Amino acid sequence: MNSSPAIEASGLFKSFGETKAVNGVDLVVQSGSVYGILGPNGAGKTTLIRILATLLRPDAGEARVLGHNILTDPDAVRAGISLTGQFASVDEDLTGRENLILIGRLLGMGRPAVKARAAELLDAFGLSDAGNRLVKTYSGGMRRRLDIAASVVVTPDLMFLDEPTTGLDPRSRNQVWEIIRALVDGGATILLCTQYLQEADELADGIAVVDHGRVIAEGTPAQLKASVGAGALSVRLFDAVDRSEAAGLLEKLVGAVTLEADPASLSVACSDAHRAASAIAGLARSGIGVADFSLGQPSLDEVFLALTGHPAEDAEPVEGGVR
Amino acid sequence: MNVEPTNRSDNAGADEAAVRRAITSSPRPAPAGRVSAAITFGWRGMLKVKHVPEQLMDVTITPVMFVLMFTYLFGGAVAGSTAEYLDYILPGILVMSVVFTTVYSGVALNTDVTKGVGDRFRSLPIWRPAPLVGALIGDSLRYFLAGFVILVLGLALGFRPDNGIVGMAAALGLVVVFSFALSWVFTTLGLLLRTPAAVLNAGFLGIFPLTFVSNVFVDPSTLPDWLQSFVKVNPISILAGVSRGLMHGGVDRNDVYIVLAVAVGLTAVFAPLTTRLYRRG
Numbered sequence: 219m220n221s222s223p224a225i226e227a228s229g230l231f232k233s234f235g236e237t238k239a240v241n242g243v244d245l246v247v248q249s250g251s252v253y254g255i256l257g258p259n260g261a262g263k264t265t266l267i268r269i270l271a272t273l274l275r276p277d278a279g280e281a282r283v284l285g286h287n288i289l290t291d292p293d294a295v296r297a298g299i300s301l302t303g304q305f306a307s308v309d310e311d312l313t314g315r316e317n318l319i320l321i322g323r324l325l326g327m328g329r330p331a332v333k334a335r336a337a338e339l340l341d342a343f344g345l346s347d348a349g350n351r352l353v354k355t356y357s358g359g360m361r362r363r364l365d366i367a368a369s370v371v372v373t374p375d376l377m378f379l380d381e382p383t384t385g386l387d388p389r390s391r392n393q394v395w396e397i398i399r400a401l402v403d404g405g406a407t408i409l410l411c412t413q414y415l416q417e418a419d420e421l422a423d424g425i426a427v428v429d430h431g432r433v434i435a436e437g438t439p440a441q442l443k444a445s446v447g448a449g450a451l452s453v454r455l456f457d458a459v460d461r462s463e464a465a466g467l468l469e470k471l472v473g474a475v476t477l478e479a480d481p482a483s484l485s486v487a488c489s490d491a492h493r494a495a496s497a498i499a500g501l502a503r504s505g506i507g508v509a510d511f512s513l514g515q516p517s518l519d520e521v522f523l524a525l526t527g528h529p530a531e532d533a534e535p536v537e538g539g540v541r
Numbered sequence: 542m543n544v545e546p547t548n549r550s551d552n553a554g555a556d557e558a559a560v561r562r563a564i565t566s567s568p569r570p571a572p573a574g575r576v577s578a579a580i581t582f583g584w585r586g587m588l589k590v591k592h593v594p595e596q597l598m599d600v601t602i603t604p605v606m607f608v609l610m611f612t613y614l615f616g617g618a619v620a621g622s623t624a625e626y627l628d629y630i631l632p633g634i635l636v637m638s639v640v641f642t643t644v645y646s647g648v649a650l651n652t653d654v655t656k657g658v659g660d661r662f663r664s665l666p667i668w669r670p671a672p673l674v675g676a677l678i679g680d681s682l683r684y685f686l687a688g689f690v691i692l693v694l695g696l697a698l699g700f701r702p703d704n705g706i707v708g709m710a711a712a713l714g715l716v717v718v719f720s721f722a723l724s725w726v727f728t729t730l731g732l733l734l735r736t737p738a739a740v741l742n743a744g745f746l747g748i749f750p751l752t753f754v755s756n757v758f759v760d761p762s763t764l765p766d767w768l769q770s771f772v773k774v775n776p777i778s779i780l781a782g783v784s785r786g787l788m789h790g791g792v793d794r795n796d797v798y799i800v801l802a803v804a805v806g807l808t809a810v811f812a813p814l815t816t817r818l819y820r821r822g
Contacts, residue, residue, distance in 0.1 A: 271664045297572065297666040303657035310656070311589050323581045324667050326570035342559035352592055363555060368661070373564045378664075393555055400560035 222285055224249045224376045224407045225270060230279035232265050232431075239265040240276070241431030247424075249375075252398075252408045254422030254439075256415060262431035263411040264304055267378050270409070271301045284375050300369035304380040304411075306361040307368070310354040314345050314364045317353060318371055325372045332371075339367040343397065359390025366397055370406075377401070377408045383417060395420060419443070427525060435525050443489070449514045450476075451488040451497065456507030458482040464506050471497045488513065578671035579678060586679015589649075590686070596645060597683060601690045604638030608694060611758060619759060624699060631695040632702075632712060632784035633757030635688050636777060639720045640752060642687045644744035646680045647727030651740045654732060654819075670816045677724055684720045688713045702788035712787040715800060719780055722804035725811035732818040757781050776803045 225247040232240040239262045247253040255263050268274040270283055272292035280287065286294035301307065308317045315336050322332035340349040343363045353361060362382060369377055382398065383391040398421050401408065412418050418425045419439040427435040427442070435442060443449075451472065455464055458481040465475045465484055472486045472493060488494050494513045501508055573581060590597060608631065616626030653659040653672070662672045692700075692709050702708055731740045754771060755778040761769050772778050779796050786792025 268660070271660075273660055273663050293666055296664055299664060301661055301664040303660045305657040307657035307661035309585070309658050311592050312585065313592075316585075316588055320581065320585055321661075321665070323584075324573050324578055324662075324665055324671075326572045328570075338559075338563055342556050342563045344555045365657075370564045372569050396557055397555045397560055400555070400557040401564055404561045404564040406564060 222249070223247060223282075224251075225253075225281065225283050225409065227270065227281035228279060230266070230269060230281060231277045232262075232269060232274065233277060238431050240269065243279070243428070243431070243433055245281075245426065245433070247407070247409060249407050250405060251423040252402050252410055252421050254418035254425040255409065255411045255428055256413070256418045256425050257411075257428035258413060261428045263428060264380055265431075266428070267301070267380050267409065267411055271299055271378050272296055273301075298375040299378065300374035300376075301378045302365050302369045302380060302382060304384070306353075306365045308353050308361065308365050311352065313350050313352055314340060314356070314360075315349040317364060317368055321368050322371045327372070335371060339371065343367045344393070357390070359386050359393060362386060362390065362394050363397065366394070366401075370401070373406075375407065377406055378411075379408055380411045381413065382410070384413060391417075415443075429525075449487075449489045450485045451494045451513050452478075452483065452485040452511060453498070453501070453508055454480065454510040455482045455484075456509045460506045463504070464501055467500055467504060467506070468497055471500050482509070572666040573671075575668040575671065578667040579674040582672050582675020583678035583682075584675075586676050587682055589679070590683055597642075597686060600642045600645060601638060601687050603641065604634050604687075604691055605694055607637070608634050608691070608698070612698065627695065627698055627700050628702070628789065629760075629785070630758060631691070631700050632788050633755075633781040635691045635712060636716055636781045636784055637752045637757055638691050639684045639688045639716045640723060640748060640777065641745075642680075642684050643720045643724040644727050644741060644748060645683075646677060646724040647729075647731030647740045647744055648737045649676060649680075650728045650731035651734060651737045655736065669820055673728060673815060673819060677721060677728075680724060681717055681721050684717045685713065688716055703790045704788055708788040708790075712784040715787070715797070716780065716784060719776075719800055719804050722807040725808055725815055728815040729811050729818065732815060751775060751777050755781060776800070779803075 223246050225245055227243060227245040230240050230243040230245075231238070241262070243262075243266060245253075245266075255266065257263050265274065269276045270281060270288065272283075272288050272295050275289065280289065282288070283295045284298040286292075286298075288295055308314075309320070312320065318336035318339055319332050322335055323329075327335060336349075337346070340346045343366070345360060345364060345367070348356060348360060353364065356364065366379070366382065369379075379398070383394050386394065395417070398408065398410070402421070408421075410418070410422060422439060425437065425439055425442055426433045451468075453464065453468070455461060461477070461482065461484060465477065468484065468486045469475050472488050475484055475486045477484050486497070488497070491513060494511075498508060498511055572578075608627075611630055612623050612627050616623035616630075620626035620629055650673070653662070653676075659672075663669065692713065704711075727740070727744050730743055734740050734743060754768065755775045756772055757777065761772040761778070764772060776799075780800050783792055783796045783800055786796070
């Protein structure tokens with residue numbers, strides 16, 4: 219493995235009609251890292267992935283993926299990447315096993331080797347019982363797992379994962395995260411597109427926040443959250459009468475308090491769990507009844523509000539449009 | 542305590558250690574060559590015939606109904622007897638049933654492209670048209686099966702052409718070759734339209750008039766002149782005529798050349814067009 223970046227892109231542009239889906243993106247992703255592209259629907263994430271995976275020609279700009287120019291040497295790029303698309307990129311009319319065998323055969327594996335490999339992957343991804351069922355009978359989470367398995371039939375040098383957990387229930391999401399972590403431990407380089415700050419935070423070493431086809435912020439998850447101003451401790455009291463006393467106490471223990479619209483609720487900027495715990499304990503010691511409290515990470519909306527001054531709006535999903 | 546019943550296959554999840562092992566244990570082979578990639582996609586097409594036999598049923602049930610309805614309802618009136626009409630109509634129905642099947646090649650391609658799996662294929666280090674060529678190889682098998690069903694039905698109803706099995710096989714072969722060429726038209730359509738349903742509708746909008754305004758069902762000599770002149774140049778008529786000639790004897794060699802020339806022409810225009818549209822994505 220060479221030490222040059224897995225992805226180096228500069229000045230990428232792509233528009234569909236009036237919409238500038240990718241509007242001047244520069245990007246560097248180091249080998250052996252997970253890089254998160256964070257943004258709302260329609261921010262241009264999928265278009266960016268499709269350009270880097272050689273599925274779409276940019277209108278302007280250039281990029282080298284695994285050291286190869288995406289425009290002049292797309293075959294060399296394809297030889298080292300794998301793509302897990304936003305909508306499961308597997309064939310619904312085949313079984314899970316047949317899907318893996320299909321990909322393995324296309325990548326040049328021999329018949330006996332590919333059969334063994336399919337069995338190994340179905341096992342590793344918790345799909346061995348479902349291996350001989352048609353994919354259209356799979357749950358969303360199983361489909362996603364198969365999709366990722368199909369991307370590692372032959373271990374790629376760079377994986378593109380486009381919103382791997384969108385639409386999954388929390389349990390399936392955790393399963394997919396576990397798989398991605400295992401891939402990362404195994405040394406994979408991953409470009410991960412996501413709408414969830416938590417997902418980028420959990421998995422990525424570096425994050426680029428995109429909006430309207432531009433990178434509006436870049437950094438480690440910690441830097442990004444710090445720039446947004448951390449999370450908040452929200453508290454709801456049993457009795458609204460106690461609110462001013464609670465506000466005074468929290469202000470002393472943590473910092474500036476915001477009174478919420480709900481007369482029994484208040485919140486205080488806080489990202490440290492210990493501090494939050496001692497603040498809750500302090501309220502209890504003073505005899506103030508706490509009905510409910512939560513310590514939240516800033517949401518994508520809050521990140522966007524902090525970075526752009528406007529909330530993340532869902533643009534028309536024109537990106538990656540199929541003509 | 543068993544909190545929730547577990548359906549193992551749905552809730553098993555992944556084995557992290559095994560996932561780690563799995564991605565470190567595979568050496569990278571050289572990708573499949575052109576022929577081998579196309580054959581692999583052909584295998585995929587055949588698996589679909591196995592898993593989704595309804596697709597084949599859809600396109601054979603209509604022609605089977607037509608054979609039965611036309612033969613027994615109109616046969617006596619059109620040709621004097623049902624047996625004579627069966628002799629006339631069966632080679633034409635063979636053409637119709639296989640030609641109908643070609644529309645589904647466009648539908649299948651559209652389904653691939655509009656779902657995520659097309660993106661995966663296009664991101665693989667393989668010959669780009671391989672999914673197309675392979676699909677059409679698989680489809681040719683479907684064409685063959687669709688035609689075979691009609692011929693078997695004919696034999697069961699008492700169809701006994703002079704040239705026997707050899708003539709029937711020759712006709713089936715030519716019809717499959719022509720359909721392979723025609724299916725490029727529908728793959729082009731499949732890449733231009735947005736949804737599989739749109740491809741199906743547009744496809745049949747084109748194919749229905751072509752098959753009905755032909756000599757498949759009736760001898761065109763009873764038609765008005767202006768219609769006759771269309772029916773005569775309609776390639777479906779010429780193919781149906783050749784198919785009759787091959788089965789009953791008296792095939793016109795020139796017509797065979799015309800059919801082959803049309804097939805070559807369709808392929809020459811629409812195969813590159815499909816490939817270009819497919820590459821462009």
